[in-house]
Amino acid sequence: MFNTIRLIQNENMKIYKRLGTWVMIAAIFGIVLFAGIVTKFLLTNDTTENWQQQLEIENAQLAEQITEYENMPMVGSHATSPLIEQLAINEYRLVNDIPPVESGTLWGFMISSPDFTALSSVFVIVIAAGIVATEFSTGTIKLLLIRPVNRSKILLSKYIATLIFAIVMLATIFVSSVLVGSILFGFAGIDLPYLVYQGGEVVERNMLTHIISLYGLNSVDMIMMVTFAFMISTVFRSSSLAIGLSLFLLFTGQQLVMLLSQYDWAKYILFANTNLRQYISGTPIVEGMTMTFSIIVLLVYFLCFHLISWIIFNKRDVTA
Numbered sequence: 126m127f128n129t130i131r132l133i134q135n136e137n138m139k140i141y142k143r144l145g146t147w148v149m150i151a152a153i154f155g156i157v158l159f160a161g162i163v164t165k166f167l168l169t170n171d172t173t174e175n176w177q178q179q180l181e182i183e184n185a186q187l188a189e190q191i192t193e194y195e196n197m198p199m200v201g202s203h204a205t206s207p208l209i210e211q212l213a214i215n216e217y218r219l220v221n222d223i224p225p226v227e228s229g230t231l232w233g234f235m236i237s238s239p240d241f242t243a244l245s246s247v248f249v250i251v252i253a254a255g256i257v258a259t260e261f262s263t264g265t266i267k268l269l270l271i272r273p274v275n276r277s278k279i280l281l282s283k284y285i286a287t288l289i290f291a292i293v294m295l296a297t298i299f300v301s302s303v304l305v306g307s308i309l310f311g312f313a314g315i316d317l318p319y320l321v322y323q324g325g326e327v328v329e330r331n332m333l334t335h336i337i338s339l340y341g342l343n344s345v346d347m348i349m350m351v352t353f354a355f356m357i358s359t360v361f362r363s364s365s366l367a368i369g370l371s372l373f374l375l376f377t378g379q380q381l382v383m384l385l386s387q388y389d390w391a392k393y394i395l396f397a398n399t400n401l402r403q404y405i406s407g408t409p410i411v412e413g414m415t416m417t418f419s420i421i422v423l424l425v426y427f428l429c430f431h432l433i434s435w436i437i438f439n440k441r442d443v444t445a
Contacts, residue, residue, distance in 0.1 A: 129282055133282045136286035139286075140252060146252075146290075153245060153298055156241065157238065157302055158301070160237075161309045183215060184215050187211060188212065210322035214321075214327055217327040224317070227314070231312060231313075232315070232332050232336075234305070235302050235303065236335075236339070238301075238306075239343045240343070242340065245295065246350060246375060249347060250351055250372060250375070253354040253355040254355075254357070256283045257280070257355065257358045257362070258359075258363055262364070276438055276439045280435060280438050283355075287355060288348070291351060295340055295344060298340075318330060318331065321335075321405075339402070345399055345400075346399040348427075349395065349423060349426065349427065350371050350374065350375050352430045352431070354368065357370055357371065359433075359434040378396030378399070382396045382410055382411075383410065395423075397410050397414070397419075398418075398419035398420075398422045398423050
């Protein structure tokens with residue numbers, strides 16, 4: 126156990142002694158700051174002056190859409206359910222005098238901040254793609270393997286160090302959004318709850334807890350693609366291949382699934398399951414999918430990626 130901790134510390138030192146690592150962290154903060162400035166000064170923010178009237182108009186439109194869908198025999202409940210839920214939430218706001226969260230507020234800005242995880246995924250993929258492949262390209266893998274530590278622990282330490290970097294990037298986004306949002310938008314509406322339709326009724330939840338859960342859900346895609354990049358790096362010993370292939374799939378995977386969503390077997394594709402937010406706000410890409418199903422599929426892919434990495438790394442001859 127002590128050897129594993131020392132190995133993880135060593136891998137972390139390798140990551141954070143690079144100038145590029147700190148450039149990535151600074152870039153995250155800069156992008157969050159830029160987004161905050163754009164939201165504050167360039168985008169048209171919502172207004173709370175007539176929010177009740179706006180919700181009443183929206184409710185009338187929702188009720189009309191629900192009636193139209195119910196009269197269409199080919200339209201299933203998956204199309205009307207989101208409308209019914211939104212109508213119930215709007216009515217709850219009107220009855221309890223709870224205005225919607227504006228984009229130009231601290232909560233509004235922080236709710237959008239989990240979307241930056243896609244950018245941080247790019248940086249973490251770069252680290253994951255090079256953490257094993259670089260050892261082979263520079264020849265330092267031979268020095269690493271002469272230590273009295275088995276290969277499995279070496280591979281595990283590299284993967285854990287990569288995950289720690291991913292957590293650092295997520296923390297950077299969160300802390301940056303709190304700082305930027307507080308400075309630019311203040312603390313107006315800080316006591317507003319998050320409303321969710323659950324069990325046939327509207328429930329109030331803590332807004333901060335909801336935002337943290339969004340980070341958790343958005344990080345699923347990051348973890349899976351980082352694990353994939355780690356596997357490609359281990360198997361092919363090429364960081365460029367791992368980066369290129371991982372980034373290509375990261376940005377095109379969802380579109381590929383959308384094209385194939387008409388087929389039932391598409392639900393077994395990795396990218397059909399990485400977006401767990403589809404079960405909270407929206408509808409599944411392939412009808413009939415559930416969160417439990419997606420979690421099982423993700424675990425299978427996750428284990429397969431690690432199994433392939435472990436087998437190849439332990440059997441590879443590094444003397445050649």
